[in-house]
Amino acid sequence: MRYVAIGDSFTEGMGDERADGVPRGWADLVAAGVAEATGETVQYANLAIRGRLLGPILDEQLDVALSLDPTPTMLSLNGGGNDMMRRGTDMDRLLELTEMALRRTTEAGVRMLLLSGADPSEHLPFGKVIHRKGTILSAAVTELAQQHGALFVNIFGDEEIRHAQYWSGDRLHLNGAGHRRVAGLVLTALGHPTTAHRVDPGPKASSGLLAEAKYYREHVLPWVTRRLRGRSSGDGRAPKYPAWTPVGASAAAGA
Known part of the structure; x- marks a missing residue:
């Protein structure tokens, strides 16, 4: 394959x-x-x-x-x-x-x-x-x-x-x-x-107010900021495997 x-x-x-x-x-x-x-x-x-x-x-x-x-x-x-x-x-x-x-x-x-x-x-x-x-x-x-x-x-x-x-x-x-x-x-x-x-x-x-505030600060706010600036988390990134890479059966052992 x-x-x-x-x-x-x-x-x-x-x-x-x-x-x-x-x-x-x-x-x-x-x-x-x-x-x-x-x-x-x-x-x-x-x-x-x-x-x-x-x-x-x-x-x-x-x-x-x-x-x-x-x-x-x-x-x-x-x-x-x-x-x-x-x-x-x-x-x-x-x-x-x-x-x-x-x-x-x-x-x-x-x-x-x-x-x-x-x-x-x-x-x-x-x-x-x-x-x-x-x-x-x-x-x-x-x-x-x-x-x-x-x-x-x-x-x-x-x-x-x-x-x-x-x-x-x-x-x-x-x-x-x-x-x-x-x-x-x-x-x-x-x-x-x-x-x-x-x-x-x-x-x-449990999900208290402090946990929710931390979630919004660390994850939701950065996402909104990127949207407002017209940016993406993928900007400047390249594919991790752009060409054929051999994968053998031994690779499954670390799954």
Whole structure:
């Protein structure tokens, strides 16, 4: 398999940083899991950049992914999460862009794997809006994938991963446990049955005024500031694996 992943922070692996600070994440774990399941080395590339809207993901990453030499055998796409955090999200446009990417990928003879991101809405101050948009988009992409015979893994519909124990301190990105669960769901969908990671929820963490104030100061305010300045957390970042990188079965041992 030659597997290339495109997308935003979810696919880059933000929240599941290794000791050297480089994000790992579910896509890395899927490449390692396929190598372990098949006993063969997987050629892997990851072009995802945090903060990207769906349009820029396709403009900046899709052509590069499809032009890799040799050609990919599978391409995964997740996007739209950053779009849904903005007011006036054009849901029809997101679906139109997704279908365009699906058509271009399949016409190139590459298998398309579509994913929805995990649902963070229970932990965010604007969660109800995100949940409504995500539910609408996931349902529409489900129908689109069925029409085109593509594989769609609906992570947004996974209730287990909504628990706080799967999320980073910013409440927006998955932590290591969350990325491991996504990888298990994807590997199972790819035909390599894997028990999806599950954590003991333990006692519910208390959330007082001081904790909430710290959350807004450390995470919400910087996000709002970037928006007002027209900046993105991904500005100046390069893909972590822009070219084919061999991943062997031994990589799964560190998952």
